[in-house]
Amino acid sequence: MLDAMSTTPTPPPTSVMPALPAMPHTSGHAVLEGRALRKSFGPTVALAGVDIAIGRGEAVAIMGPSGSGKSTLLHCLAGITRPDSGEVHLLGGRIDTLGERGRSALRRTRFGFVFQFGQLLPELPADENVALPLMLGDVSRTRAVQQARSWFGPLGLAGLEGRRPGELSGGQAQRVAIARALVTRPAVVFADEPTGALDQATGHDTMRLLVEATKHNDACLVVVTHDPGVAAWCDRVAEVRDGAILPFRPARGEVRDR
Amino acid sequence: MTRLLDLTWRLIRGGGSRGLLGSSLTVVAVAVSTALLLFAVAVNVAFAGRAERAAWRNPVTATGTPRALEAVRVEFAGDRVITVVHVAVLGLGVRPPRGVSPLPGPGEFVLSPALARDPSAARRFPGKVVGTVGDDALVHPGELVAVAGHAPGDAVMTATWRGDHRLGVSATKVSGFAGAQDNMAVGYRVLAALAGVLMIVPLLVFGGAAARLTVARRDQRLAALRLAGATPGQVVAMTVAEAVMTALAGAVLGLVLYAAAAPSLQRIEITGGTWFASDLWPGILPVAAVLAGVPLLVGLSGIAGLRRVVVSPLGVARRATPPAMRFVRVVVLMGALALVPALGAGARPTTILVVLTLAFLALNFAGAWVVGLIGRISAAGARTPARLLAGRRLADDPKSAWRTVSGVALTGFVAGFTGILTPSAEAGSDRMTALLLHDVRVGTLVVLAVSFLIAIVSAGVTAASSVLDRRQTYALLRLAGTPLEVLDRARRMETLVPLTIMGGGSILTGVLCAAPFASLSPSRDGVLTLLCCVVLGFGGVVAAGALTRPLLRAVATDPAPRPD
Numbered sequence: 161m162l163d164a165m166s167t168t169p170t171p172p173p174t175s176v177m178p179a180l181p182a183m184p185h186t187s188g189h190a191v192l193e194g195r196a197l198r199k200s201f202g203p204t205v206a207l208a209g210v211d212i213a214i215g216r217g218e219a220v221a222i223m224g225p226s227g228s229g230k231s232t233l234l235h236c237l238a239g240i241t242r243p244d245s246g247e248v249h250l251l252g253g254r255i256d257t258l259g260e261r262g263r264s265a266l267r268r269t270r271f272g273f274v275f276q277f278g279q280l281l282p283e284l285p286a287d288e289n290v291a292l293p294l295m296l297g298d299v300s301r302t303r304a305v306q307q308a309r310s311w312f313g314p315l316g317l318a319g320l321e322g323r324r325p326g327e328l329s330g331g332q333a334q335r336v337a338i339a340r341a342l343v344t345r346p347a348v349v350f351a352d353e354p355t356g357a358l359d360q361a362t363g364h365d366t367m368r369l370l371v372e373a374t375k376h377n378d379a380c381l382v383v384v385t386h387d388p389g390v391a392a393w394c395d396r397v398a399e400v401r402d403g404a405i406l407p408f409r410p411a412r413g414e415v416r417d418r
Numbered sequence: 419m420t421r422l423l424d425l426t427w428r429l430i431r432g433g434g435s436r437g438l439l440g441s442s443l444t445v446v447a448v449a450v451s452t453a454l455l456l457f458a459v460a461v462n463v464a465f466a467g468r469a470e471r472a473a474w475r476n477p478v479t480a481t482g483t484p485r486a487l488e489a490v491r492v493e494f495a496g497d498r499v500i501t502v503v504h505v506a507v508l509g510l511g512v513r514p515p516r517g518v519s520p521l522p523g524p525g526e527f528v529l530s531p532a533l534a535r536d537p538s539a540a541r542r543f544p545g546k547v548v549g550t551v552g553d554d555a556l557v558h559p560g561e562l563v564a565v566a567g568h569a570p571g572d573a574v575m576t577a578t579w580r581g582d583h584r585l586g587v588s589a590t591k592v593s594g595f596a597g598a599q600d601n602m603a604v605g606y607r608v609l610a611a612l613a614g615v616l617m618i619v620p621l622l623v624f625g626g627a628a629a630r631l632t633v634a635r636r637d638q639r640l641a642a643l644r645l646a647g648a649t650p651g652q653v654v655a656m657t658v659a660e661a662v663m664t665a666l667a668g669a670v671l672g673l674v675l676y677a678a679a680a681p682s683l684q685r686i687e688i689t690g691g692t693w694f695a696s697d698l699w700p701g702i703l704p705v706a707a708v709l710a711g712v713p714l715l716v717g718l719s720g721i722a723g724l725r726r727v728v729v730s731p732l733g734v735a736r737r738a739t740p741p742a743m744r745f746v747r748v749v750v751l752m753g754a755l756a757l758v759p760a761l762g763a764g765a766r767p768t769t770i771l772v773v774l775t776l777a778f779l780a781l782n783f784a785g786a787w788v789v790g791l792i793g794r795i796s797a798a799g800a801r802t803p804a805r806l807l808a809g810r811r812l813a814d815d816p817k818s819a820w821r822t823v824s825g826v827a828l829t830g831f832v833a834g835f836t837g838i839l840t841p842s843a844e845a846g847s848d849r850m851t852a853l854l855l856h857d858v859r860v861g862t863l864v865v866l867a868v869s870f871l872i873a874i875v876s877a878g879v880t881a882a883s884s885v886l887d888r889r890q891t892y893a894l895l896r897l898a899g900t901p902l903e904v905l906d907r908a909r910r911m912e913t914l915v916p917l918t919i920m921g922g923g924s925i926l927t928g929v930l931c932a933a934p935f936a937s938l939s940p941s942r943d944g945v946l947t948l949l950c951c952v953v954l955g956f957g958g959v960v961a962a963g964a965l966t967r968p969l970l971r972a973v974a975t976d977p978a979p980r981p982d
Contacts, residue, residue: 238897265899267897268898268901271899272898279894283807284806288810293898296803296904301800301801
């Protein structure tokens with residue numbers, strides 16, 4: 161069902177790609193890698209030296225109870241916040257040392273984001289919401305909207321191109337958000353509780369589409385969740401407790417055993 | 419009830435800095451509205467006062483036994499106007515006009531203080547000065563007025579005035595000096611009322627909008643209260659209590675603002691002079707009415723905005739495609755405008771006012787439709803994300819943008835028209851026409867300035883509330899790498915595009931329409947003043963939007979947009 165995506169091979173124009181500093185590719189085949197990440201908010205230690213590596217096409221769930229530091233980990237990996245110490249590498253280039261502008265451009269072009277809800281601009285119809293990141297990257301409007309629309313069929317959104325976010329169901333809105341996250345052909349898609357506002361069946365469908373579409377586009381996926389049902393869709397689960405990662409365990413296998 | 423009020427108060431205080439910001443925005447908006455409302459009322463009271471004080475110079479022919487003769491001549495000393503009232507007593511028991519004491523006998527004069535202070539002008543009245551013309555008989559503080567006493571047989575008392583009726587009145591047999599308000603004064607009062615309508619209509623709409631915005635931001639909290647078991651009545655009571663408390667604070671602040679601005683307003687010159695301090699005090703009753711009415715109106719529009727939440731506990735607004743604004747509005751406008759000339763010249767001033775008010779309301783309806791059209795057109799042709807966003811937002815909520823620009827659009831034409839005309843003429847009746855033109859120009863510029871002020875405050879409030887309403891989306895967009903400048907630019911365009919097209923367009927149309935009349939000698943001062951007003955106005959609107967940029971930054975850099 162995701163064939164249509166492969167018929168529109170549209171990498172973002174090189175002009176909007178941020179220049180990544182050339183660094184030796186130290187660690188195997190990792191697309192995204194965090195090394196010894198530490199982050200504190202005042203006296204509260206959110207991350208106490210976390211190492212994590214995500215390989216090509218891999219889907220990783222970051223799980224943990226509230227306050228465990230899983231959101232902070234996602235923010236550090238995605239270049240939203242800077243770690244106090246440690247390094248973040250994307251495709252072998254260090255990104256945590258980039259300035260705010262550089263990280264912002266990086267997030268826009270190399271990363272995709274799916275949040276719980278409220279990320280779509282209410283004034284824009286669905287297709288323009290999806291086209292927005294492309295337009296921000298200087299793609300012409302006609303091409304951006306055309307490219308955006310090519311995602312609607314494969315994601316089961318055909319016919320909803322002109323709907324406004326207020327006229328979409330929660331599941332439909334999340335699929336539009338998935339389209340927007342993938343439209344720039346990012347290297348990594350970050351999802352922060354992507355099904356948190358959905359019922360179980362819709363959440364299930366949304367996760368399946370998110371994982372399939374991400375893999376189909378050769379991107380890796382980082383999902384922050386506290387829902388084992390969501391984590392089960394991923395290849396691996398990284399359990400965060402008190403700012404540190406417990407040993408990796410496979411996600412699908414464990415759930416299948418139950 | 420007390421417990422409910424107590425809870426409301428605690429919710430206001432516990433709203434955090436963001437809630438406080440929202441409340442202060444409403445306070446500022448209501449304060450400015452109140453101050454301008456007081457100004458609009460005061461303008462009418464002031465012109466009524468002037469008409470009242472000048473009535474004694476417009477003699478009314480006696481129906482019973484005449485007791486005195488009264489004639490009026492207007493003279494010019496350089497570029498200053500001197501009003502000379504000639505009086506001759508016929509019988510006993512004639513009381514001097516209010517403010518004039520005593521009534522001068524033949525050969526005697528009573529001079530206004532400004533005239534008495536000016537030796538060159540006072541030289542025209544060689545005789546015994548027996549008193550002064552007090553404030554009660556003066557149109558404005560610096561007015562030059564002389565009351566000349568005569569014998570009934572003196573030349574001026576028997577001559578018939580054949581010149582311009584604005585420059586003289588033939589001797590008239592009167593039974594007293596009460597007089598009547600002349601046509602000129604009544605005309606000014608009508609114009610003042612019109613200016614009042616022009617200022618009040620956008621103010622009311624804007625004030626109501628400010629109230630609804632506060633309520634809209636409370637949607638979520640109120641829905642939570644409903645879920646927690648509050649009855650619809652309690653929710654309404656709490657919200658209205660909050661809106662009214664905020665509005666009352668704003669209204670009082672507005673009164674202070676107005677009092678602070680009054681000394682400068684007093685210096686605006688109309689009909690050749692400035693104003694008495696008492697002219698700009700609308701009076702206890704009107705002030706009390708405004709102070710009570712504004713919070714009441716805000717409360718009422720709060721209730722209107724609340725209906726949605728009260729209906730359903732889950733009633734947090736979801737935005738859908740708004741129903742397209744109907745072309746009917748434009749038809750209504752055409753109809754209303756067609757009525758204006760159909761009235762003819764014979765209509766009473768009040769009728770004209772009512773119809774003009776209706777026409778403005780119709781323009782108001784059509785204005786939002788036009789803004790929506792501008793939004794759709796600019797969205798359709800948009801190439802940048804900022805322009806697309808601005809266009810879509812205009813099409814989405816054209817009323818909010820129209821509120822911001824409506825005053826400028828409505829006043830702009832007249833301001834543009836009168837702005838470039840030259841009110842300089844040599845003497846006599848041309849001079850009076852020039853004076854009238856000058857007054858209309860000053861008047862429209864004042865209304866235009868007020869309209870720009872409304873636009874500035876409204877732009878600020880709209881920008882701030884739009885940021886607050888969309889704070890989660892903005893924060894998430896920033897996380898996803900959207901540069902804040904794009905959002906900023908979109909917000910700026912959202913106001914500037916309709917302001918330029920409708921406000922600027924209306925001013926330009928006025929200028930173009932007046933151009934044939936002014937082609938020989940456009941008024942340099944007038945053009946400069948108009949230009950300053952427009953530049954300051956546009957600059958103010960941009961600045962008001964820019965002031966909310968830190969707010970955008972603050973909400974968008976919130977590191978945890980998700981309550982984790």
